[in-house]
Amino acid sequence: xxxxxxxxxxxxxxxxxxxxxxxxxxxxxxxxxxxxxxxxxxxxxxxxxxxxxxxxxxxxxxxxxxxxxxxxxxxxxxxxxxxxxxxxxxxxxxxxxxxxxxxxxxxxxxxxxxxxxxxxxxxxxxxxxxxxxxxxxxxxxxxxxxxxxxxxxxxxxxxxxxxxxxxxxxxxxxxxxxxxxxxxxxxxxxxxxxxxxxxxxxxxxxxxxxxxxxxxxxxxxxxxxxxxxxxxxxxxxxxxxxxxxxxxxxxxxxxxxxxxxxxxxxxxxxxxxxxxxxxxxxxx
Amino acid sequence: xxxxxxxxxxxxxxxxxxxxxxxxxxxxxxxxxxxxxxxxxxxxxxxxxxxxxxxxxxxxxxxxxxxxxxxxxxxxxxxxxxxxxxxxxxxxxxxxxxxxxxxxxxxxxxxxxxxxxxxxxxxxxxxxxxxxxxxxxxxxxxxxxxxxxxxxxxxxxxxxxxxxxxxxxxxxxxxxxxxxxxxxxxxxxxxxxxxxxxxxxxxxxxxxxxxxxxxxxxxxxxxxxxxxxxxxxxxxxxxxxxxxxxxxxxxxxxxxxxxxxxxxxxxxxxxxxxxxxxxxxxxxxxxxxxxxxxxxxxxxxxxxxxxxxxxxxxxxxxxxxxxxxxxxxxxxxxxxxxxxxxxxxxxxxxxxxxxxxxxxxxxxxxxxxxxxxxxxxxxxxxxxxxxxxxxxxxxxxxxxxxxxxxxxxxxxxxxxxxxxxxxxxxxxxxxxxxxxxxxxxxxxxxxxxxxxxxxxxxxxxxxxxxxxxxxxxxxxxxxxxxxxxxxxxxxxxxxxxxxxxxxxxxxxxxxxxxxxxxxxxxxxxxxxxxxxxxxxxxxxxxxxxxxxxxxxxxxxxxxxxxxxxxxxxxxxxxxxxxxxxxxxxxxxxxxxxxxxxxxxxxxxxxxxx
Numbered sequence: 049x050x051x052x053x054x055x056x057x058x059x060x061x062x063x064x065x066x067x068x069x070x071x072x073x074x075x076x077x078x079x080x081x082x083x084x085x086x087x088x089x090x091x092x093x094x095x096x097x098x099x100x101x102x103x104x105x106x107x108x109x110x111x112x113x114x115x116x117x118x119x120x121x122x123x124x125x126x127x128x129x130x131x132x133x134x135x136x137x138x139x140x141x142x143x144x145x146x147x148x149x150x151x152x153x154x155x156x157x158x159x160x161x162x163x164x165x166x167x168x169x170x171x172x173x174x175x176x177x178x179x180x181x182x183x184x185x186x187x188x189x190x191x192x193x194x195x196x197x198x199x200x201x202x203x204x205x206x207x208x209x210x211x212x213x214x215x216x217x218x219x220x221x222x223x224x225x226x227x228x229x230x231x232x233x234x235x236x237x238x239x240x241x242x243x244x245x246x247x248x249x250x251x252x253x254x255x256x257x258x259x260x261x262x263x264x265x266x267x268x269x270x271x272x273x274x275x276x277x278x279x280x281x282x283x284x285x286x287x288x289x290x291x292x293x294x295x296x297x298x299x300x301x302x303x304x305x306x307x308x309x310x311x312x313x314x315x316x317x318x319x320x321x322x323x324x325x326x327x328x329x330x331x332x
Numbered sequence: 333x334x335x336x337x338x339x340x341x342x343x344x345x346x347x348x349x350x351x352x353x354x355x356x357x358x359x360x361x362x363x364x365x366x367x368x369x370x371x372x373x374x375x376x377x378x379x380x381x382x383x384x385x386x387x388x389x390x391x392x393x394x395x396x397x398x399x400x401x402x403x404x405x406x407x408x409x410x411x412x413x414x415x416x417x418x419x420x421x422x423x424x425x426x427x428x429x430x431x432x433x434x435x436x437x438x439x440x441x442x443x444x445x446x447x448x449x450x451x452x453x454x455x456x457x458x459x460x461x462x463x464x465x466x467x468x469x470x471x472x473x474x475x476x477x478x479x480x481x482x483x484x485x486x487x488x489x490x491x492x493x494x495x496x497x498x499x500x501x502x503x504x505x506x507x508x509x510x511x512x513x514x515x516x517x518x519x520x521x522x523x524x525x526x527x528x529x530x531x532x533x534x535x536x537x538x539x540x541x542x543x544x545x546x547x548x549x550x551x552x553x554x555x556x557x558x559x560x561x562x563x564x565x566x567x568x569x570x571x572x573x574x575x576x577x578x579x580x581x582x583x584x585x586x587x588x589x590x591x592x593x594x595x596x597x598x599x600x601x602x603x604x605x606x607x608x609x610x611x612x613x614x615x616x617x618x619x620x621x622x623x624x625x626x627x628x629x630x631x632x633x634x635x636x637x638x639x640x641x642x643x644x645x646x647x648x649x650x651x652x653x654x655x656x657x658x659x660x661x662x663x664x665x666x667x668x669x670x671x672x673x674x675x676x677x678x679x680x681x682x683x684x685x686x687x688x689x690x691x692x693x694x695x696x697x698x699x700x701x702x703x704x705x706x707x708x709x710x711x712x713x714x715x716x717x718x719x720x721x722x723x724x725x726x727x728x729x730x731x732x733x734x735x736x737x738x739x740x741x742x743x744x745x746x747x748x749x750x751x752x753x754x755x756x757x758x759x760x761x762x763x764x765x766x767x768x769x770x771x772x773x774x775x776x777x778x779x780x781x782x783x784x785x786x787x788x789x790x791x792x793x794x795x796x797x798x799x800x801x802x803x804x805x806x807x808x809x810x811x812x813x814x815x816x817x818x819x820x821x822x823x824x825x826x827x828x829x830x831x832x833x834x835x836x837x838x839x840x841x842x843x844x845x846x847x848x849x850x851x852x853x854x855x856x857x858x859x860x861x862x863x864x865x866x867x868x869x870x871x872x873x874x875x876x877x878x879x880x881x882x883x884x885x886x887x888x889x890x891x892x893x894x895x896x897x898x899x900x901x902x903x904x905x906x907x908x909x910x911x912x913x914x915x916x917x918x919x920x921x922x923x924x925x926x927x928x929x930x931x932x933x934x935x936x937x938x939x940x941x
Contacts, residue, residue, distance in 0.1 A: 223702040224710040227771070230666045231725060232687055232695040241721070245712035 073317030080311050084134045087127035095128045096120065096279035104290075104298040116290050116300040126303055129281035134311070136197065136282065137263045143201035144258060148208025149251070153239040155209075156216030167213070170206045178203045179268055186274045196275065200265055204258050211254055215247040249323045256319035260312040267308075283308050336507050336540035337364040337387055337425075342400035344382050344391060356395065357383050358564040364508065367538040369531075371555035371572075373545060373587070375790040376761065379564040384510045384544045388425050389417045405507055422449040426501035430513040432493035436485035443481030446500045455504060468499040471536065472529045489886050490654075491522035495529050502533060509534070511543045515550060519653040519817055520861040527553055528874050546790055548591050549863035552576055553870035560584045572867060590791040591865050614641040614679070615779045615811045616665060616698070621674035623657075623664045633889065634660045635835045637674070642779060642811045642828075649826030649843070650815045651858065655887045657835040658815045662781040665813070666700045679778070696726040699772035703784035705764030709756040715742075715767050716752040722774040741770045746800065762793035766800070773804070779811040786821060798825055819862050823847055828922070831855050834887050834895035838913075841923030850918065850934035852925045853900045894928065902929055 083090075092110075093099055098119045105115035113122040151170075155163040173181065185199045219225060219242070228238050267284015269275035276282045283304040290300035342360045345353035357379040364370045372380040385391060386402055389409040402409040404425060409417065421427075426449070429435040436445060446468070447461040456464065462481070469477035472495040485493060494514055501509050511530070515523040531554050534541050545551050551558060551572070558575040560568040560583065568581040579585050623635040635657045642648045650658050663669040665676055670685035677683065678697060684690045702708040709718060719738045723729040729737060742749050745766040756764055765785060772780050782801070786794035798821065804810055816822050822829060822843075829846040831839040831854060839852035846855060860873060874880075881901035888898060893909040900908065913926045927934060 223704060223708040226663075226668060227700065227702065227708060229687055230668055230695070230698075230700050231722060231775075232690065232692055233725070241713075242710055246710065248712070 067321055069317050070321035073314045073319075073321070076310050076314030077318060080130055080134060080307070080314070083127055084131040087130045091121075091124035091127040093121040093124040095125050095281045097124075104293045104296050104300060107299055113299040113303045116286070116298075117293060122286075122290075122300050122303055125281040125286060126283070126307060129283050129286060129304070130307070132276060132280060133263065133283045133308075136193070136266060136276070137259055140197050140201045140262045140266070141204065141255065141259045143197060144204035144208055144262070145251070145255065147202065148205040149212045149244070150239070151205070152209040152212025153216045153243050154235065156213045156220050157235050157238060157243070163213075166209070170209050173203075173206045174210070178265060182265065182269055183272065183274065186269065191274050191277060193276070196266065196269070200262060200269070203265070204262055208254065208258065211250065212247065215250060216243050219243050219246055252319045252323055256312075256316040259315050263308055263312065334366045335363055336366050336368075336405060337362075337542070338401075338403045339363070339383070339386065340401040340403075342383060342386055342402065343398040344379070344386060345396055345398045346392075347394045347396075353396070353398070355398070356564055357386070359400075360561070360564070360566055362559050362566070362569070364540045364542055366507070366540050367535065368557065369534060369541040369543055369555045371543045371545060371551040371558045372561060373548065373551055373558055374561035375546060375792065377563075378561040380544045380546075380561045381512055383561065384512060384542050385427075387508060387510055387542055388421055388427060390421075419453070422506070423453045423455070423504045424506055425508040425510065426504065426506045428494075428497050428501045428509060428511045428514050430516055432490065432497040432514075433485065435497055436493065438485050440484075441481065442483055442485065442488070442496055446481065446496065446503055449500065449504045453504060461503070465499065465503065468502055468533075469496075471533055472496075472499055473525065473532075474499075489522075491518055491526050494518065494522075494526050498530060498533065502537070502539075505537070506539065508540045508542065511541060511545075513545055516545070516547070520819070520863070521653060521857060523550070523863070524861055524870065524873060528870055530554065531870065547863070548576075548587055549865045552865055552867055553863060560587070576865060576867075586792065588865070590795050613644045614677075615644055615646075616642040616813070617677035617680070618661075618665065619675055619677075621661070621664055621671045621676065623660055623669055623671045625660075625669075631672075633672075633835060635664065635671070638832070638835070638837050639674075640830050640837065640840060642813060644778070644811055645805060645809045646828060647805065647812045647814055647826045649822035649829045650813060650832060651817065651819055651822050651829060652832035653817060653858075653887055655834075656832045658817075658832055659783050660835075661832070662700060662783050662813060662815055665781060666698060667695075668700075692726060696775045697778040698781065699775050699777040699779070700781040701768050701772050701783065701785050703787055705761055705768050705788070706756070708768050709764055709771075711756050713755070714752065715747075715754055715756075715759075718756075718767060718771055719752075719774050722771060726775050737774070741774055744773065744804070745770045760793075761789055762797065765789060765793075765797055769797075769800070777810070779813065781813045781815070783815045784817070785814075787816060787818060794821070801825070819858055831858070834889050836895055837924075837926065838896065839923075839925045841918070845918065845923040849937055850925065850931045852896075852927055852934065853902050853929075854896050857899070894926075902933065904928055 099105070099111055099121045100115040100119040103115070103117040103119055105111055105119060107114040111121050111123065113126065116122050116125065151166055155166040181203055182199050186195060189195045189199070225238060225242050228242050263284060266275055266282070267288055270282065270285030271288035276285050286304035287301050287308070290298065293300040340361050342357055343355060344357040346356045348354055360379070360383050362370065372384055374380045382392070382395065386397060387404070389402060389412070391397055397410065400410070404420065409420070412420070436442070443462060443465060446465045447458065450456045450461040451458070465481055466477055469480055474480050474492055474495055480488065480492070488496065497514070514530070515526050518526060527550065543551065543555055555572050558570065558572050559566055560575070560581065562583045568575065568579060568584045575584065576588070579588055618641065619639045621635055621638045622633060624631040624633045626632050638661060640648065650661060652658050660669060664671050667683070667685065667687040667690055675682050678694055683694060687695065716738055719741055720734055723734050723737055738752060739749055742752065747763060747766050747770070751759070751763070756767070759767065769785070786797050789797065801812065802825070805812065814822060814826055826843050829840065829843050830837055831846065831852060833854045839846060839855050847859070851859070860876060863869060881899055888895065890897070893911060894900070894913045897903050897909045908928050911928070913928050916925045916927060916931055917923070918925065918931055925934065
């Protein structure tokens with residue numbers, strides 16, 4: 049009954065607190081979420097209303113950020129577009145993760161014909177440039193918001209699949225997974241309770257990146273005319289449609305570009321500090 | 333005698349997660365003379381590795397040398413800048429790590445890595461360095477010395493790799509070598525070959541050595557002097573003989589007592605429980621199991637025709653070197669690896685070969701506990717979460733009832749109740765192993781398959797885990813299959829022993845019969861290889877008949893004949909390598925040896941080395 053001598057020195061670690069970088073991320077992302085919620089009621093103009101008779105009007109009292117290539121108010125469109133941009137990117141990324149994780153983990157744990165079929169199928173999809181794949185699929189199905197989410201989500205899911213499978217293959221041979229198997233646990237439970245928590249940190253980093261790529265892919269599609277259809281505004285589309293304004297010193301392409309960067313940097317700041325603090329503590 | 337290393341009043345601190353520094357090594361002083369081997373002994377956390385690394389003027393990340401004086405051949409190491417320290421490392425002082433597998437780069441050939449030090453310090457041309465490396469391989473007793481260096485690390489055995497690591501450390505002809513538990517991860521037979529190679533080369537070259545270990549019996553073979561560390565302080569120091577015979581400090585004495593008795597002398601294992609077990613109440617009956625890894629077209633058979641049974645309240649020890657199929661047997665019983673043929677019965681009911689085919693109730697009654705507590709517990713689940721799951725899964729418990737049961741389990745395992753909210757990373761090795769056991773106990777099993785549960789633990793901690801297991805067996809009538817490569821532990825704990833070699837049962841029977849003549853030649857080799865707590869044992873064993881035939885050869889899986897043929901001093905060429913050995917049933921009905929020799933051939937007493 050003598051206590052082990054080593055036991056005395058083991059104290060629970062202190063739970064980490066958020067650092068400054070994380071706070072900046074929270075503030076930025078929180079700001080954009082707020083705009084997404086209430087932005088349309090703050091906007092001085094409707095998104096399709098022409099406020100100047102010429103393109104690329106200057107910034108001024110009425111049009112805070114100037115007007116775009118056909119004379120619509122950039123500030124209003126930015127506020128209104130926040131909701132669509134955020135929602136679309138978030139839903140698409142979450143969809144990509146759900147599909148990619150479930151298939152990736154299942155492939156790793158089954159390691160039989162299911163793994164072979166899934167992996168080779170996904171390899172085939174990965175062989176195509178994502179934009180070409182999206183073009184073909186959306187042209188065939190016609191552009192609408194659900195189709196965009198599904199197509200872009202599935203394309204991003206192939207990337208998530210590779211990562212998820214690689215992480216889960218390593219974990220699937222660990223002893224705690226063996227114990228769970230011996231206990232008689234099903235694949236779904238092992239995925240959820242044993243694998244997922246141990247892949248959370250690399251996956252969180254990946255989430256930040258995928259979120260960014262999703263916005264970029266969606267705006268690329270907008271540029272090609274297959275993304276969000278006018279007169280709806282999303283930031284990616286705003287950058288692309290106003291790209292010629294760069295030469296004329298207009299804010300029209302810069303403002304939405306800045307919004308996209310601030311959002312992705314914010315998301316990544318939160319994710320990184322989460323990974324650094326909790327990841328470092330929990331790994332031994 | 334010339335003094336090679338002098339450490340004076342060394343203090344090393346480690347950074348806590350809070351940012352504060354806490355002392356790990358508290359005022360350690362020691363000296364090592366030329367040609368002398370000094371052992372640093374203590375448990376994990378005693379600061380022995382940290383002190384030894386300081387001789388290389390190195391601290392692990394997050395640690396710093398706070399105070400003290402370290403001199404190597406009179407040079408004050410702490411006064412040097414990092415470039416001059418780098419010049420010393422490898423050339424004047426070198427390091428042999430515990431895990432050779434982890435210390436070698438798998439992508440480079442062995443020659444490249446062994447001569448790397450000479451190359452970095454520009455001491456020798458490549459050709460000369462290779463010639464010298466060959467000489468080192470020969471001196472370290474490595475087979476095929478001319479060509480072994482061309483191989484890659486995964487192409488040689490663990491014992492050979494450990495000696496190659498010593499060759500790497502020796503290559504620049506250092507004044508001092510630091511050995512960090514170099515034989516801890518090895519089998520007893522391999523340990524002998526590695527230890528004697530180390531001893532030989534250290535005395536030939538008159539190199540000073542600092543040997544870190546937790547195993548007194550090993551240290552007794554190689555060290556001239558012993559320094560005992562306890563919680564970062566030197567509690568005792570003296571010549572090996574003096575420490576072994578008349579240790580003055582209580583802690584040293586507790587270490588000496590914890591050294592298990594040699595397996596031949598006592599048969600405490602055969603006491604008690606089996607007697608009142610009604611005959612025929614076997615919990616597990618394994619008959620004719622053959623198991624293999626790989627697909628059907630390229631199969632490696634790792635278990636061949638294995639039969640054994642476990643009665644209620646009985647402990648069956650499974651012994652053998654690594655690669656003999658011990659863990660595979662446990663995995664087959666647990667349903668993780670379906671056998672190719674043969675069947676497993678749980679209390680006279682035939683079990684499905686895989687987990688998926690077994691009922692929840694059947695699964696509940698067989699629990700498995702793995703060796704490495706670090707990887708057997710999910711690092712992202714709290715202790716409560718880990719223990720809750722089997723309760724919920726098997727018994728559908730939740731809420732207060734489940735919480736009460738978790739508390740009960742914690743009490744049973746002698747763990748403080750407050751630990752339920754901790755993560756495995758916040759527990760010590762022994763505590764993790766207790767949680768590991770508690771998880772198995774939560775299912776209220778009939779039998780627990782223990783796969784090397786004490787092997788990665790310190791002597792004293794392992795002893796406390798064994799006491800716990802014994803108590804649980806006595807109070808709950810549990811049975812264990814206790815897999816271990818440590819014969820002494822099995823001898824003191826098991827009622828029955830199954831000796832596995834290359835996937836076959838070569839001998840099995842009651843502990844007392846297995847550990848007494850007649851022996852299977854392999855059992856004899858294993859018994860002879862357990863280090864004894866006296867000086868000179870190593871020299872004696874190396875000269876013995878068993879060792880000359882059996883040591884430094886690898887376990888080989890064979891299709892026909894006796895698998896032990898290539899290592900057996902009593903092998904009959906033409907018979908043993910052609911035909912499967914017959915089963916000899918000896919005086920006690922349950923004692924069976926698989927051998928072509930007769931019982932009287934095998935009956936010679938084991939020489940008392």
